[in-house]
Amino acid sequence: MERHVIAKTSEIPPGTRKLVEVKGRQIVLINTDGEYFALLNRCPHQGGSLFHGDLIGLTESTEPGCYKYSRRGEMLRCAWHGWEFDIRTGQSWCDRRTRVRTYRTAVEDGAALEKGPYVAERFNVTVEDEYVLIEV
Amino acid sequence: MSAVDQTEVAQRLPSGIERGAIDCDIHPALSSTKELRPFLDEHWQEMLAVRNIDGLDLTSFPPKADLFSRPDWRPKQGKPGSEIGAVKADVLDHFDLKFAIANCLYGAQAAYNEYIGEVLCRAINDWLSKEWLDKDKRLRASIVVSLANPEAAAEEIERVAADRRFVQVLVLAMGEALLGRKQFWPIYRVAERLNLPIGIHAGSTYRHAHSQAGFHSHLVEDYVVQSQGFTAQVLSLIAEGVFAKFPGLRVVLIESGVTWMPALMWRATKNWRGARIEIPWVRQAPAAIMREHFRLTLQPFDAPPDPADFERLMEHFGTDEMFLFSTDYPHWHFDGDDVLPAGMPASLVRKILVDNPLKTYPRLVEAS
Numbered sequence: 495m496e497r498h499v500i501a502k503t504s505e506i507p508p509g510t511r512k513l514v515e516v517k518g519r520q521i522v523l524i525n526t527d528g529e530y531f532a533l534l535n536r537c538p539h540q541g542g543s544l545f546h547g548d549l550i551g552l553t554e555s556t557e558p559g560c561y562k563y564s565r566r567g568e569m570l571r572c573a574w575h576g577w578e579f580d581i582r583t584g585q586s587w588c589d590r591r592t593r594v595r596t597y598r599t600a601v602e603d604g605a606a607l608e609k610g611p612y613v614a615e616r617f618n619v620t621v622e623d624e625y626v627l628i629e630v
Numbered sequence: 631m632s633a634v635d636q637t638e639v640a641q642r643l644p645s646g647i648e649r650g651a652i653d654c655d656i657h658p659a660l661s662s663t664k665e666l667r668p669f670l671d672e673h674w675q676e677m678l679a680v681r682n683i684d685g686l687d688l689t690s691f692p693p694k695a696d697l698f699s700r701p702d703w704r705p706k707q708g709k710p711g712s713e714i715g716a717v718k719a720d721v722l723d724h725f726d727l728k729f730a731i732a733n734c735l736y737g738a739q740a741a742y743n744e745y746i747g748e749v750l751c752r753a754i755n756d757w758l759s760k761e762w763l764d765k766d767k768r769l770r771a772s773i774v775v776s777l778a779n780p781e782a783a784a785e786e787i788e789r790v791a792a793d794r795r796f797v798q799v800l801v802l803a804m805g806e807a808l809l810g811r812k813q814f815w816p817i818y819r820v821a822e823r824l825n826l827p828i829g830i831h832a833g834s835t836y837r838h839a840h841s842q843a844g845f846h847s848h849l850v851e852d853y854v855v856q857s858q859g860f861t862a863q864v865l866s867l868i869a870e871g872v873f874a875k876f877p878g879l880r881v882v883l884i885e886s887g888v889t890w891m892p893a894l895m896w897r898a899t900k901n902w903r904g905a906r907i908e909i910p911w912v913r914q915a916p917a918a919i920m921r922e923h924f925r926l927t928l929q930p931f932d933a934p935p936d937p938a939d940f941e942r943l944m945e946h947f948g949t950d951e952m953f954l955f956s957t958d959y960p961h962w963h964f965d966g967d968d969v970l971p972a973g974m975p976a977s978l979v980r981k982i983l984v985d986n987p988l989k990t991y992p993r994l995v996e997a998s
Contacts, residue, residue, distance in 0.1 A: 539903075543975065550907075553907045553910045554910055555874075555910035555911040555913075556911075557871065557874060557875060557911060558812075558870060558871025558872075558874055558875055559871070559911075561910060562910070571907075575903070575904040576903070576904030576905055576907075577903055577904060578906075579906070587906070588903035588904075588906055588915070589903065612821045618919065
Protein backbone atom coordinates (compact mmCIF):
# COMPACT_ATOMS: atom_id res chain seq x y z
CA MET A 495 0.00 0.00 0.00
CA GLU A 496 1.46 3.30 -1.07
CA ARG A 497 0.36 6.68 0.12
CA HIS A 498 -0.25 9.19 -2.63
CA VAL A 499 -0.65 12.92 -2.27
CA ILE A 500 -3.49 13.84 -4.60
CA ALA A 501 -4.72 17.30 -3.70
CA LYS A 502 -4.27 20.36 -1.61
CA THR A 503 -7.19 20.69 0.82
CA SER A 504 -7.64 24.26 -0.34
CA GLU A 505 -8.53 23.19 -3.86
CA ILE A 506 -11.41 20.92 -2.83
CA PRO A 507 -13.70 22.73 -0.39
CA PRO A 508 -16.72 20.98 1.19
CA GLY A 509 -19.33 19.99 -1.38
CA THR A 510 -16.87 19.73 -4.25
CA ARG A 511 -15.00 16.92 -5.88
CA LYS A 512 -11.90 16.38 -7.95
CA LEU A 513 -10.92 13.77 -10.47
CA VAL A 514 -7.36 12.53 -10.01
CA GLU A 515 -5.24 9.82 -11.57
CA VAL A 516 -3.12 7.56 -9.42
CA LYS A 517 -1.06 4.73 -10.89
CA GLY A 518 -3.19 4.74 -14.03
CA ARG A 519 -6.50 4.66 -12.11
CA GLN A 520 -9.02 7.48 -12.26
CA ILE A 521 -10.20 8.27 -8.76
CA VAL A 522 -12.96 10.60 -7.61
CA LEU A 523 -12.05 12.59 -4.52
CA ILE A 524 -15.05 14.01 -2.68
CA ASN A 525 -15.25 16.46 0.19
CA THR A 526 -18.51 16.10 2.09
CA ASP A 527 -18.69 18.41 5.13
CA GLY A 528 -14.93 18.31 5.57
CA GLU A 529 -14.59 14.55 5.28
CA TYR A 530 -12.75 13.15 2.29
CA PHE A 531 -13.82 10.10 0.32
CA ALA A 532 -12.12 8.47 -2.63
CA LEU A 533 -13.80 6.09 -5.05
CA LEU A 534 -12.74 4.51 -8.30
CA ASN A 535 -14.22 6.58 -11.13
CA ARG A 536 -15.90 3.60 -12.68
CA CYS A 537 -19.44 2.51 -11.94
CA PRO A 538 -19.42 -1.25 -11.35
CA HIS A 539 -22.70 -1.51 -13.24
CA GLN A 540 -21.70 -0.40 -16.75
CA GLY A 541 -18.54 1.63 -16.28
CA GLY A 542 -19.99 5.13 -16.16
CA SER A 543 -17.89 7.97 -14.77
CA LEU A 544 -18.98 8.46 -11.16
CA PHE A 545 -17.28 11.85 -11.16
CA HIS A 546 -20.18 13.09 -13.29
CA GLY A 547 -22.89 11.73 -11.00
CA ASP A 548 -24.97 13.65 -8.48
CA LEU A 549 -24.02 13.66 -4.82
CA ILE A 550 -27.32 13.19 -3.06
CA GLY A 551 -28.69 12.18 0.31
CA LEU A 552 -30.07 8.80 1.28
CA THR A 553 -33.80 8.48 0.68
CA GLU A 554 -35.51 5.78 2.68
CA SER A 555 -39.12 5.10 3.53
CA THR A 556 -41.14 3.41 6.22
CA GLU A 557 -44.34 3.40 4.21
CA PRO A 558 -45.79 4.63 0.92
CA GLY A 559 -45.75 8.40 0.73
CA CYS A 560 -43.05 8.73 3.38
CA TYR A 561 -39.69 10.07 2.16
CA LYS A 562 -37.09 9.87 4.92
CA TYR A 563 -34.03 11.89 4.04
CA SER A 564 -30.66 11.55 5.72
CA ARG A 565 -26.90 11.62 5.09
CA ARG A 566 -26.87 14.61 2.76
CA GLY A 567 -24.13 14.32 0.17
CA GLU A 568 -23.14 10.76 1.06
CA MET A 569 -24.70 8.91 -1.87
CA LEU A 570 -23.13 9.15 -5.31
CA ARG A 571 -25.65 8.53 -8.07
CA CYS A 572 -24.18 7.45 -11.37
CA ALA A 573 -25.03 9.75 -14.25
CA TRP A 574 -25.57 6.87 -16.62
CA HIS A 575 -28.25 4.65 -15.05
CA GLY A 576 -28.91 6.19 -11.67
CA TRP A 577 -27.36 3.49 -9.47
CA GLU A 578 -26.67 4.88 -6.01
CA PHE A 579 -23.47 4.17 -4.09
CA ASP A 580 -22.65 4.87 -0.46
CA ILE A 581 -19.45 6.93 -0.58
CA ARG A 582 -18.36 5.60 2.84
CA THR A 583 -18.41 1.95 1.79
CA GLY A 584 -18.83 1.93 -1.99
CA GLN A 585 -21.90 -0.28 -1.48
CA SER A 586 -24.59 -0.18 -4.16
CA TRP A 587 -28.06 0.49 -2.76
CA CYS A 588 -30.00 -1.62 -5.23
CA ASP A 589 -27.69 -4.58 -5.60
CA ARG A 590 -26.03 -5.61 -2.35
CA ARG A 591 -23.48 -7.77 -4.14
CA THR A 592 -22.09 -4.79 -5.99
CA ARG A 593 -19.59 -2.34 -4.60
CA VAL A 594 -17.46 0.39 -6.08
CA ARG A 595 -13.82 0.34 -5.06
CA THR A 596 -13.04 2.86 -2.32
CA TYR A 597 -9.70 4.11 -0.99
CA ARG A 598 -8.66 5.25 2.45
CA THR A 599 -8.01 8.98 2.69
CA ALA A 600 -6.02 11.05 5.13
CA VAL A 601 -5.19 14.71 5.60
CA GLU A 602 -1.69 15.73 6.59
CA ASP A 603 0.15 18.97 6.71
CA GLY A 604 3.18 19.62 4.61
CA ALA A 605 5.51 19.55 7.62
CA ALA A 606 4.51 15.99 8.49
CA LEU A 607 4.77 14.92 4.88
CA GLU A 608 8.35 16.08 4.68
CA LYS A 609 9.26 12.98 6.68
CA GLY A 610 7.65 10.67 4.05
CA PRO A 611 7.17 8.09 2.77
CA TYR A 612 4.65 9.12 0.11
CA VAL A 613 4.32 9.40 -3.63
CA ALA A 614 3.49 12.77 -5.06
CA GLU A 615 3.29 12.35 -8.79
CA ARG A 616 2.29 15.87 -9.54
CA PHE A 617 2.84 17.74 -6.33
CA ASN A 618 5.57 19.76 -4.85
CA VAL A 619 4.75 19.53 -1.18
CA THR A 620 5.33 22.64 0.84
CA VAL A 621 5.32 22.84 4.61
CA GLU A 622 2.78 25.68 4.64
CA ASP A 623 -0.05 23.66 3.06
CA GLU A 624 -2.31 20.78 4.02
CA TYR A 625 -2.78 17.78 1.70
CA VAL A 626 -5.18 14.95 1.01
CA LEU A 627 -3.58 11.52 0.63
CA ILE A 628 -5.04 8.23 -0.42
CA GLU A 629 -3.76 4.69 0.00
CA VAL A 630 -3.56 2.73 -3.24
CA MET B 631 -49.64 -30.33 6.64
CA SER B 632 -50.70 -31.39 3.20
CA ALA B 633 -54.42 -31.20 2.85
CA VAL B 634 -54.68 -33.98 0.30
CA ASP B 635 -53.23 -37.25 1.42
CA GLN B 636 -50.80 -39.12 -0.76
CA THR B 637 -52.99 -42.14 -1.47
CA GLU B 638 -55.58 -39.86 -2.85
CA VAL B 639 -53.31 -38.17 -5.36
CA ALA B 640 -51.32 -41.21 -6.42
CA GLN B 641 -53.87 -42.25 -8.98
CA ARG B 642 -53.70 -40.43 -12.27
CA LEU B 643 -56.69 -39.68 -14.39
CA PRO B 644 -56.77 -39.97 -18.18
CA SER B 645 -56.18 -36.23 -18.31
CA GLY B 646 -52.74 -36.78 -16.81
CA ILE B 647 -53.65 -34.82 -13.75
CA GLU B 648 -53.86 -36.36 -10.33
CA ARG B 649 -57.07 -36.84 -8.40
CA GLY B 650 -57.69 -34.12 -5.89
CA ALA B 651 -56.44 -31.19 -7.94
CA ILE B 652 -57.54 -27.66 -7.19
CA ASP B 653 -58.97 -25.74 -10.12
CA CYS B 654 -58.40 -22.05 -9.46
CA ASP B 655 -60.64 -20.66 -12.17
CA ILE B 656 -64.06 -21.83 -13.30
CA HIS B 657 -66.94 -19.62 -14.35
CA PRO B 658 -70.47 -20.16 -13.15
CA ALA B 659 -72.73 -18.05 -15.34
CA LEU B 660 -75.64 -15.96 -14.24
CA SER B 661 -78.31 -16.54 -16.89
CA SER B 662 -80.34 -13.50 -16.06
CA THR B 663 -80.66 -10.95 -13.29
CA LYS B 664 -84.03 -12.66 -12.67
CA GLU B 665 -82.04 -15.33 -10.83
CA LEU B 666 -80.97 -12.66 -8.36
CA ARG B 667 -84.54 -11.78 -7.39
CA PRO B 668 -84.55 -13.79 -4.14
CA PHE B 669 -81.43 -11.94 -3.04
CA LEU B 670 -82.71 -8.40 -3.61
CA ASP B 671 -84.88 -6.17 -1.48
CA GLU B 672 -88.33 -5.11 -2.69
CA HIS B 673 -87.13 -1.89 -4.24
CA TRP B 674 -84.54 -3.57 -6.37
CA GLN B 675 -86.75 -6.51 -7.23
CA GLU B 676 -89.18 -4.02 -8.69
CA MET B 677 -86.55 -1.84 -10.34
CA LEU B 678 -84.89 -4.74 -12.13
CA ALA B 679 -88.25 -5.71 -13.56
CA VAL B 680 -89.57 -2.23 -14.33
CA ARG B 681 -86.32 -0.84 -15.68
CA ASN B 682 -85.51 -4.12 -17.41
CA ILE B 683 -82.03 -4.31 -15.95
CA ASP B 684 -80.72 -7.51 -17.46
CA GLY B 685 -78.27 -8.91 -19.97
CA LEU B 686 -75.31 -7.22 -18.30
CA ASP B 687 -72.74 -9.60 -19.70
CA LEU B 688 -69.26 -8.11 -19.85
CA THR B 689 -68.25 -6.87 -23.28
CA SER B 690 -64.96 -8.69 -22.67
CA PHE B 691 -66.76 -12.03 -22.52
CA PRO B 692 -69.67 -12.24 -24.97
CA PRO B 693 -71.39 -15.52 -24.01
CA LYS B 694 -71.86 -16.58 -27.63
CA ALA B 695 -68.25 -16.06 -28.74
CA ASP B 696 -66.46 -19.31 -29.56
CA LEU B 697 -63.57 -18.50 -27.25
CA PHE B 698 -65.80 -18.46 -24.24
CA SER B 699 -67.16 -21.94 -24.45
CA ARG B 700 -65.63 -25.17 -25.57
CA PRO B 701 -68.06 -26.69 -28.08
CA ASP B 702 -68.58 -29.82 -26.00
CA TRP B 703 -69.16 -27.68 -22.92
CA ARG B 704 -71.75 -25.48 -24.60
CA PRO B 705 -75.26 -26.46 -23.56
CA LYS B 706 -78.06 -26.74 -26.11
CA GLN B 707 -79.83 -23.94 -24.32
CA GLY B 708 -78.70 -21.20 -22.03
CA LYS B 709 -75.30 -19.84 -21.21
CA PRO B 710 -72.26 -22.07 -20.84
CA GLY B 711 -71.57 -22.58 -17.16
CA SER B 712 -75.08 -21.70 -16.07
CA GLU B 713 -76.18 -25.16 -15.03
CA ILE B 714 -74.62 -26.83 -12.01
CA GLY B 715 -75.22 -30.37 -13.30
CA ALA B 716 -73.05 -29.66 -16.32
CA VAL B 717 -70.35 -28.03 -14.22
CA LYS B 718 -70.23 -31.11 -12.01
CA ALA B 719 -70.03 -33.51 -14.93
CA ASP B 720 -67.69 -31.53 -17.17
CA VAL B 721 -65.19 -30.34 -14.65
CA LEU B 722 -65.66 -31.32 -10.98
CA ASP B 723 -66.24 -35.02 -11.69
CA HIS B 724 -64.33 -35.25 -14.94
CA PHE B 725 -61.10 -33.97 -13.45
CA ASP B 726 -61.99 -35.41 -10.04
CA LEU B 727 -61.22 -32.13 -8.34
CA LYS B 728 -60.79 -31.49 -4.66
CA PHE B 729 -61.89 -27.88 -5.05
CA ALA B 730 -62.81 -25.48 -7.82
CA ILE B 731 -62.91 -21.73 -7.32
CA ALA B 732 -65.94 -20.14 -8.95
CA ASN B 733 -65.28 -16.72 -10.45
CA CYS B 734 -68.50 -15.13 -11.59
CA LEU B 735 -67.93 -12.67 -14.41
CA TYR B 736 -70.87 -10.37 -14.84
CA GLY B 737 -71.45 -6.71 -15.60
CA ALA B 738 -72.27 -5.92 -11.97
CA GLN B 739 -68.54 -5.33 -11.55
CA ALA B 740 -68.59 -2.81 -14.39
CA ALA B 741 -71.78 -0.86 -13.67
CA TYR B 742 -71.41 2.91 -13.91
CA ASN B 743 -74.11 3.38 -11.30
CA GLU B 744 -72.34 2.53 -8.06
CA TYR B 745 -75.58 1.62 -6.27
CA ILE B 746 -76.62 -0.85 -8.96
CA GLY B 747 -73.07 -2.24 -8.95
CA GLU B 748 -73.16 -2.74 -5.21
CA VAL B 749 -76.62 -4.23 -5.03
CA LEU B 750 -76.01 -6.64 -7.90
CA CYS B 751 -72.62 -7.73 -6.56
CA ARG B 752 -74.16 -8.34 -3.15
CA ALA B 753 -76.94 -10.38 -4.73
CA ILE B 754 -74.46 -12.35 -6.84
CA ASN B 755 -72.43 -13.24 -3.75
CA ASP B 756 -75.56 -14.52 -2.01
CA TRP B 757 -76.63 -16.34 -5.18
CA LEU B 758 -73.19 -17.99 -5.38
CA SER B 759 -73.52 -19.15 -1.81
CA LYS B 760 -77.00 -20.61 -2.16
CA GLU B 761 -77.11 -21.79 -5.76
CA TRP B 762 -73.54 -23.01 -6.13
CA LEU B 763 -71.60 -23.47 -2.91
CA ASP B 764 -74.51 -25.11 -1.09
CA LYS B 765 -74.96 -27.54 -3.95
CA ASP B 766 -71.49 -29.04 -4.17
CA LYS B 767 -69.01 -29.18 -1.32
CA ARG B 768 -66.08 -29.02 -3.74
CA LEU B 769 -67.00 -25.51 -4.84
CA ARG B 770 -65.39 -22.40 -3.47
CA ALA B 771 -65.97 -18.87 -4.71
CA SER B 772 -64.53 -15.41 -5.11
CA ILE B 773 -66.31 -12.41 -3.61
CA VAL B 774 -67.53 -10.16 -6.39
CA VAL B 775 -67.28 -6.43 -5.75
CA SER B 776 -67.83 -3.17 -7.57
CA LEU B 777 -64.84 -0.85 -7.29
CA ALA B 778 -66.92 2.30 -7.75
CA ASN B 779 -67.03 2.76 -3.98
CA PRO B 780 -64.09 0.97 -2.35
CA GLU B 781 -65.39 1.58 1.20
CA ALA B 782 -68.62 -0.17 0.29
CA ALA B 783 -66.64 -2.94 -1.39
CA ALA B 784 -64.63 -3.45 1.80
CA GLU B 785 -67.87 -3.73 3.80
CA GLU B 786 -69.22 -6.28 1.36
CA ILE B 787 -66.02 -8.31 1.60
CA GLU B 788 -66.28 -8.26 5.38
CA ARG B 789 -69.90 -9.40 5.21
CA VAL B 790 -69.39 -12.23 2.72
CA ALA B 791 -66.08 -13.45 4.12
CA ALA B 792 -67.82 -14.69 7.24
CA ASP B 793 -68.63 -17.65 4.98
CA ARG B 794 -65.25 -19.42 4.80
CA ARG B 795 -66.11 -20.95 1.41
CA PHE B 796 -65.35 -17.54 -0.12
CA VAL B 797 -61.61 -17.63 -0.63
CA GLN B 798 -60.72 -14.57 -2.72
CA VAL B 799 -61.82 -11.09 -3.83
CA LEU B 800 -62.44 -10.76 -7.55
CA VAL B 801 -61.75 -7.66 -9.65
CA LEU B 802 -61.24 -7.05 -13.35
CA ALA B 803 -57.89 -6.38 -15.00
CA MET B 804 -58.98 -3.10 -16.52
CA GLY B 805 -61.19 -0.74 -14.59
CA GLU B 806 -61.58 2.97 -14.04
CA ALA B 807 -58.30 3.53 -12.18
CA LEU B 808 -55.13 1.55 -11.63
CA LEU B 809 -55.42 -0.85 -8.72
CA GLY B 810 -52.38 0.40 -6.83
CA ARG B 811 -54.08 3.74 -6.12
CA LYS B 812 -54.79 4.53 -2.49
CA GLN B 813 -58.51 4.78 -3.11
CA PHE B 814 -58.58 0.96 -3.27
CA TRP B 815 -56.59 0.34 -0.10
CA PRO B 816 -59.64 -0.23 2.12
CA ILE B 817 -60.20 -3.35 0.02
CA TYR B 818 -56.63 -4.55 0.49
CA ARG B 819 -56.70 -3.82 4.20
CA VAL B 820 -59.70 -6.08 4.76
CA ALA B 821 -58.51 -8.71 2.28
CA GLU B 822 -55.16 -9.04 4.02
CA ARG B 823 -56.78 -9.30 7.43
CA LEU B 824 -59.22 -11.97 6.27
CA ASN B 825 -56.68 -14.08 4.37
CA LEU B 826 -58.24 -13.36 0.99
CA PRO B 827 -56.00 -12.97 -2.05
CA ILE B 828 -57.05 -10.38 -4.62
CA GLY B 829 -57.90 -12.18 -7.85
CA ILE B 830 -57.44 -9.96 -10.88
CA HIS B 831 -59.33 -11.56 -13.73
CA ALA B 832 -58.97 -10.75 -17.42
CA GLY B 833 -61.67 -8.38 -18.53
CA SER B 834 -62.39 -4.73 -18.85
CA THR B 835 -65.01 -2.26 -17.77
CA TYR B 836 -64.23 -0.38 -21.01
CA ARG B 837 -63.48 2.90 -19.28
CA HIS B 838 -60.26 3.00 -21.29
CA ALA B 839 -58.98 1.34 -24.45
CA HIS B 840 -57.44 -2.08 -23.76
CA SER B 841 -54.32 -1.19 -25.64
CA GLN B 842 -53.57 2.19 -24.07
CA ALA B 843 -52.94 3.31 -27.64
CA GLY B 844 -56.50 3.30 -28.90
CA PHE B 845 -59.45 0.95 -29.29
CA HIS B 846 -58.93 -2.28 -31.19
CA SER B 847 -61.36 -3.41 -33.85
CA HIS B 848 -61.65 -7.09 -32.99
CA LEU B 849 -62.35 -9.30 -30.01
CA VAL B 850 -59.20 -11.30 -30.65
CA GLU B 851 -57.12 -8.14 -30.24
CA ASP B 852 -58.88 -7.18 -27.03
CA TYR B 853 -58.28 -10.67 -25.68
CA VAL B 854 -54.60 -10.91 -26.56
CA VAL B 855 -53.81 -7.44 -25.29
CA GLN B 856 -55.18 -8.22 -21.83
CA SER B 857 -51.58 -8.83 -20.83
CA GLN B 858 -50.96 -5.07 -21.13
CA GLY B 859 -53.67 -4.46 -18.58
CA PHE B 860 -52.13 -7.02 -16.24
CA THR B 861 -48.70 -5.48 -16.73
CA ALA B 862 -50.07 -2.08 -15.77
CA GLN B 863 -51.75 -3.48 -12.64
CA VAL B 864 -48.65 -5.38 -11.46
CA LEU B 865 -46.53 -2.25 -11.83
CA SER B 866 -49.12 -0.07 -10.16
CA LEU B 867 -49.55 -2.36 -7.15
CA ILE B 868 -45.80 -2.56 -6.63
CA ALA B 869 -44.88 1.07 -7.28
CA GLU B 870 -47.71 2.57 -5.23
CA GLY B 871 -46.47 0.52 -2.30
CA VAL B 872 -49.42 -1.82 -1.78
CA PHE B 873 -47.11 -4.61 -0.62
CA ALA B 874 -45.10 -2.28 1.60
CA LYS B 875 -48.38 -1.36 3.30
CA PHE B 876 -49.97 -4.82 3.21
CA PRO B 877 -47.11 -7.32 3.30
CA GLY B 878 -49.43 -10.27 3.74
CA LEU B 879 -51.42 -9.55 0.60
CA ARG B 880 -51.33 -11.97 -2.33
CA VAL B 881 -52.57 -11.25 -5.83
CA VAL B 882 -53.65 -13.91 -8.30
CA LEU B 883 -53.61 -13.02 -11.98
CA ILE B 884 -56.38 -15.06 -13.53
CA GLU B 885 -56.68 -15.85 -17.24
CA SER B 886 -53.77 -13.48 -17.77
CA GLY B 887 -51.50 -15.71 -19.84
CA VAL B 888 -48.09 -16.12 -18.28
CA THR B 889 -45.15 -15.67 -20.64
CA TRP B 890 -45.20 -11.87 -20.49
CA MET B 891 -44.24 -11.81 -16.87
CA PRO B 892 -40.53 -12.70 -16.88
CA ALA B 893 -39.85 -9.86 -19.31
CA LEU B 894 -41.69 -7.51 -16.96
CA MET B 895 -39.64 -8.83 -14.04
CA TRP B 896 -36.44 -8.03 -15.85
CA ARG B 897 -37.41 -4.64 -17.10
CA ALA B 898 -39.09 -3.45 -13.91
CA THR B 899 -36.09 -4.52 -11.85
CA LYS B 900 -33.61 -2.91 -14.20
CA ASN B 901 -35.38 0.42 -14.10
CA TRP B 902 -36.07 0.25 -10.37
CA ARG B 903 -32.34 0.04 -9.74
CA GLY B 904 -31.77 3.42 -11.29
CA ALA B 905 -35.01 5.14 -10.31
CA ARG B 906 -35.87 3.67 -6.96
CA ILE B 907 -35.45 7.05 -5.22
CA GLU B 908 -38.81 7.89 -6.74
CA ILE B 909 -40.46 5.03 -4.82
CA PRO B 910 -38.25 4.47 -1.76
CA TRP B 911 -40.91 2.28 -0.11
CA VAL B 912 -40.14 -0.33 -2.75
CA ARG B 913 -37.18 -1.83 -0.94
CA GLN B 914 -36.93 -5.07 -2.88
CA ALA B 915 -36.38 -5.58 -6.58
CA PRO B 916 -39.74 -5.73 -8.37
CA ALA B 917 -38.94 -9.24 -9.61
CA ALA B 918 -38.62 -10.45 -6.03
CA ILE B 919 -41.90 -8.78 -5.12
CA MET B 920 -43.59 -10.45 -8.08
CA ARG B 921 -42.28 -13.84 -7.00
CA GLU B 922 -43.46 -13.34 -3.47
CA HIS B 923 -46.83 -11.69 -3.95
CA PHE B 924 -48.16 -12.70 -7.36
CA ARG B 925 -49.56 -15.97 -8.65
CA LEU B 926 -50.89 -16.84 -12.10
CA THR B 927 -53.49 -19.34 -13.23
CA LEU B 928 -52.47 -21.77 -15.90
CA GLN B 929 -55.16 -21.42 -18.59
CA PRO B 930 -54.95 -19.96 -21.11
CA PHE B 931 -51.38 -21.12 -21.42
CA ASP B 932 -49.54 -19.17 -24.11
CA ALA B 933 -48.53 -22.28 -26.02
CA PRO B 934 -44.90 -21.73 -26.93
CA PRO B 935 -44.13 -23.77 -30.06
CA ASP B 936 -41.61 -26.10 -28.44
CA PRO B 937 -42.62 -28.02 -25.28
CA ALA B 938 -39.04 -27.66 -24.04
CA ASP B 939 -39.74 -23.95 -23.77
CA PHE B 940 -41.81 -24.66 -20.71
CA GLU B 941 -38.77 -25.50 -18.65
CA ARG B 942 -36.92 -22.44 -19.90
CA LEU B 943 -39.92 -20.35 -18.99
CA MET B 944 -39.78 -21.67 -15.44
CA GLU B 945 -36.12 -20.73 -15.28
CA HIS B 946 -37.00 -17.24 -16.39
CA PHE B 947 -39.60 -16.98 -13.63
CA GLY B 948 -36.96 -18.14 -11.16
CA THR B 949 -39.51 -20.10 -9.13
CA ASP B 950 -42.06 -22.85 -9.62
CA GLU B 951 -44.37 -21.54 -6.91
CA MET B 952 -46.24 -19.02 -9.00
CA PHE B 953 -48.44 -21.23 -11.17
CA LEU B 954 -51.90 -22.40 -10.16
CA PHE B 955 -53.87 -25.06 -11.96
CA SER B 956 -56.97 -23.89 -13.78
CA THR B 957 -59.28 -25.16 -16.48
CA ASP B 958 -60.97 -21.78 -17.02
CA TYR B 959 -64.16 -23.77 -17.60
CA PRO B 960 -66.11 -23.29 -19.82
CA HIS B 961 -63.73 -21.09 -21.84
CA TRP B 962 -62.11 -22.82 -24.78
CA HIS B 963 -58.35 -23.02 -24.34
CA PHE B 964 -57.71 -26.72 -24.75
CA ASP B 965 -59.50 -29.74 -26.13
CA GLY B 966 -60.20 -33.09 -24.53
CA ASP B 967 -58.00 -33.70 -21.55
CA ASP B 968 -55.03 -31.60 -22.61
CA VAL B 969 -55.38 -29.30 -19.66
CA LEU B 970 -51.69 -29.39 -18.72
CA PRO B 971 -49.28 -27.76 -21.16
CA ALA B 972 -46.91 -30.08 -22.98
CA GLY B 973 -43.45 -30.13 -21.50
CA MET B 974 -44.44 -29.55 -17.91
CA PRO B 975 -41.94 -31.44 -15.73
CA ALA B 976 -43.58 -34.14 -13.58
CA SER B 977 -42.13 -32.61 -10.44
CA LEU B 978 -44.07 -29.48 -11.16
CA VAL B 979 -47.40 -31.10 -11.81
CA ARG B 980 -48.25 -31.78 -8.18
CA LYS B 981 -47.09 -28.35 -7.11
CA ILE B 982 -49.32 -26.69 -9.63
CA LEU B 983 -52.29 -28.95 -9.02
CA VAL B 984 -52.30 -28.91 -5.23
CA ASP B 985 -49.41 -27.38 -3.30
CA ASN B 986 -49.31 -23.94 -4.89
CA PRO B 987 -53.08 -23.39 -4.64
CA LEU B 988 -53.07 -24.43 -0.98
CA LYS B 989 -50.26 -21.98 -0.23
CA THR B 990 -52.04 -19.23 -2.11
CA TYR B 991 -55.49 -19.66 -0.61
CA PRO B 992 -55.22 -20.12 3.16
CA ARG B 993 -58.94 -20.74 3.39
CA LEU B 994 -58.64 -23.92 1.31
CA VAL B 995 -56.32 -25.39 3.91
CA GLU B 996 -58.83 -24.78 6.70
CA ALA B 997 -61.43 -26.76 4.83
CA SER B 998 -59.26 -29.70 3.86
